Amino acid sequence: MSSVASLARAAAIAAPATRRAAPPRPRASPRRLPRAASRVAASSSSSSSSSSPDDAPARRRLELTPKGDDTPEQILRVSRGTSFEGLKVARRDALEAANAEGGGGAARVAKVEMAFDALIAESRNFFLGAVESAPTDANARFRLGNFYQTLEKFDDAEKCYRAAAALDNAHVDAMNNLAMILQERGGDAVDEAEAYYLRCVEVDPKCVDAMFNWATLKLQCRRDLDGCRVLINKVVEIQPELRDHRLVKALRGEEEAVEAAGGGFADQS
Numbered sequence: 001m002s003s004v005a006s007l008a009r010a011a012a013i014a015a016p017a018t019r020r021a022a023p024p025r026p027r028a029s030p031r032r033l034p035r036a037a038s039r040v041a042a043s044s045s046s047s048s049s050s051s052s053p054d055d056a057p058a059r060r061r062l063e064l065t066p067k068g069d070d071t072p073e074q075i076l077r078v079s080r081g082t083s084f085e086g087l088k089v090a091r092r093d094a095l096e097a098a099n100a101e102g103g104g105g106a107a108r109v110a111k112v113e114m115a116f117d118a119l120i121a122e123s124r125n126f127f128l129g130a131v132e133s134a135p136t137d138a139n140a141r142f143r144l145g146n147f148y149q150t151l152e153k154f155d156d157a158e159k160c161y162r163a164a165a166a167l168d169n170a171h172v173d174a175m176n177n178l179a180m181i182l183q184e185r186g187g188d189a190v191d192e193a194e195a196y197y198l199r200c201v202e203v204d205p206k207c208v209d210a211m212f213n214w215a216t217l218k219l220q221c222r223r224d225l226d227g228c229r230v231l232i233n234k235v236v237e238i239q240p241e242l243r244d245h246r247l248v249k250a251l252r253g254e255e256e257a258v259e260a261a262g263g264g265f266a267d268q269s
Contacts, residue, residue: 071115072114072115072116072118072119073115073119075094075111075112075114075115076090076091076094076112076115076116076119077090077094078090078119082119084120084123084150084151087116087119087120087151088151088152091112091113091116094112094115095109095112098111098112120151123147124147127140127143127144127147128144130143130144131144136167137167138163138164138165138167138168138171138174139164139171141160141161141163141164141167141174142160142161142164142171142173142174142177144160145157145158145159145160145161145163145164145174145177145178146177148160149177149181154181154184157177157181158178158181158182160174161174161175161177161178161181162178165178165196169199170203172200172203172204172207172210175196175197175199175200175203175210176196176197176200176207176209176210176213178193178196179192179193179194179196179197179200179210179213179214180193180213182196183213183216183217183220183221186221190217190221190222193217194214194217197210197211197213197214197217198214201214206238208235208238208239208242211231211232211234211235211238212231212232212235214231215227215228215231215232215235215251216228216251218231219251228251229251229252232248232251232252233252235248236248236252
């Protein structure tokens with residue numbers, strides 16, 4: 001296996017590090033970063049719901065949901081008290097059904113989004129209230145953006161992160177998360193994402209989160225293996241305990257580590 005192919009497999013599961021909002025704010029690190037882990041887990045639980053005994057409580061909740069199509073719960077087929085993760089899965093499933101042939105198209109999509117927004121309204125209003133009461137508080141904007149990003153409302157999250165960065169041009173958390181969204185979008189947005197990662201490192205030369213994310217951009221979007229390794233080596237210099245992590249080894253180009261990971265890397269070629 002060539003180094004390029006090996007690193008491509010590593011990049012396929014190396015996800016950007018998102019800094020979370022709730023106090024105390026935990027620091028993300030490469031140890032927590034398989035690509036789209038929460039989405040994969042959610043999708044897996046959804047797709048196996050018909051056969052897994054662990055999903056019996058979820059099925060019972062759905063059975064208790066009144067049939068019909070009038071309330072947000074009925075539209076998304078969820079019950080009151082469903083977790084954010086459960087709501088995200090239900091929204092994705094409902095949108096997929098709406099976009100399928102005969103699923104209702106744009107009108108149904110709008111109804112699904114309306115239902116989803118209604119179910120998250122109380123939490124959203126909490127974060128919106130913080131912004132309204134302190135419109136110049138960059139942290140309040142960041143927390144609202146993080147809320148939206150958690151719910152996969154990436155356009156809304158982007159607006160909040162941009163507002164936070166405009167209010168505080170040293171707000172590393174906002175810039176790192178904004179860069180992550182831009183990187184995922186791809187195309188011309190990659191240049192702006194890289195500029196934000198650079199700004200994060202200028203503000204905080206020991207910002208491992210941004211360095212790791214930047215390294216994945218170098219590899220995935222630029223095919224810049226040397227640039228990726230420089231950043232990963234810097235991560236290890238700052239946090240030596242990460243030296244033996246398999247993703248760090250893979251991104252550094254250590255062939256044996258990539259081979260040892262074996263089937264964990266999906267072939268993206």
